[in-house]
Amino acid sequence: MHERCVIITGANSGIGKAAAIQFASKGYTVIMACRNLEISKTAQTEIIKTANNRNVHLMEVDMSSFHSIRSFCTHFINKFEKADILIHNAAYFNHGEKYQLSPDQIELTFATNVFGPFLMTALLLDPLKKSDDARILFAGSNIIKHFFNEKTEIHFDNLQGEYKDSRSHWVYKMYCQSKMA
Template structure:
């Protein structure tokens, strides 16, 4: 294991006092565990949550377990570009630095729905929302350098993950697995292109597979209404193996490793699993796809014409 990891946990002596971090989706699962850990280390921890009622309960838990008085809850719905812009504007008004942006939130294998902006929900939440958020915060990340952007992807990007360039909203022949695989491949490509664009700025970027983790993300497994046979098999398989998934405390280790391990300070653009460099799919290593996705995403979120 890397030297920052001991018995499945990150070295407790790594101090984050004086640093500011944002964790999206911090009210449950991996995000909640990450927020507790970072707050324990002294970081000013911003919990970015869609549901403020659940967020307040999670905030109480983070405060209690971390014994920190420097944790803040802010509203962020990544499926809404307006909400992302409001969050970024509010954060920039209040905060003077950002050392770690942890793009953790996501939806998994959900039935076909569209976001308020008209995008397929997994595409909107897992990719476009984090893409816009990161871009709106790049200046403060640069000013705070060395800083890091950590994006939670999934091994699913290798299992049928494909960008459907001519139908990114998957209006034809949608399946939950197809939507999830596409969005998780986009996470890898986004991190890869971001690393290229941030070289020399002190901003480093990482994507990762946390492992099969037992969280609320899997609530749709085993209950997939789509008639597609492969998705029924995926849902049944997922429902059967879910009892053997990692607990969130174990699952969050890799994203924490990417966020704070000192030995990664000069690494960027790589993909990790179990706190080690892993191999992306061939599409995930495609620089042409990474640049194409970036250009397309800029237009869709209104950062370019």
């Protein structure tokens, strides 16, 4: 079990941190892929102590930025031989926020919850293929039940700011759509 490696995005809090503790307790090498190293350092120290496992590494990534994801993946591939599990846990959901674009000009919810994880998965396929039992997991949500209504659809025409000033924006709706995507 000591040879197994799991990458968890947003592992500094909530479900991601709880998962990191569980994997570290079972002897996995855990990569905490987090955007804020300063606040995440405290979580890393706590996970190492709680799980009694020193193989808990903190690496920087902003899941809303393609540049940051590319940099993370390059560093990961240079440092680690393989990845057994990739968990896309980090997510953007800020109640009341206005329509925002990522550094790559993609609506921020979709950039963080969909396109970022998609790019990261693609860039990590080689280390994942080196595992004898690789897994790629997405933190979903029970809100996708709304999508069993056939009238519900993803608004693909407004993912790059096309109607950001003319259509009403509701972050919750974007979040639901991103989880379905």
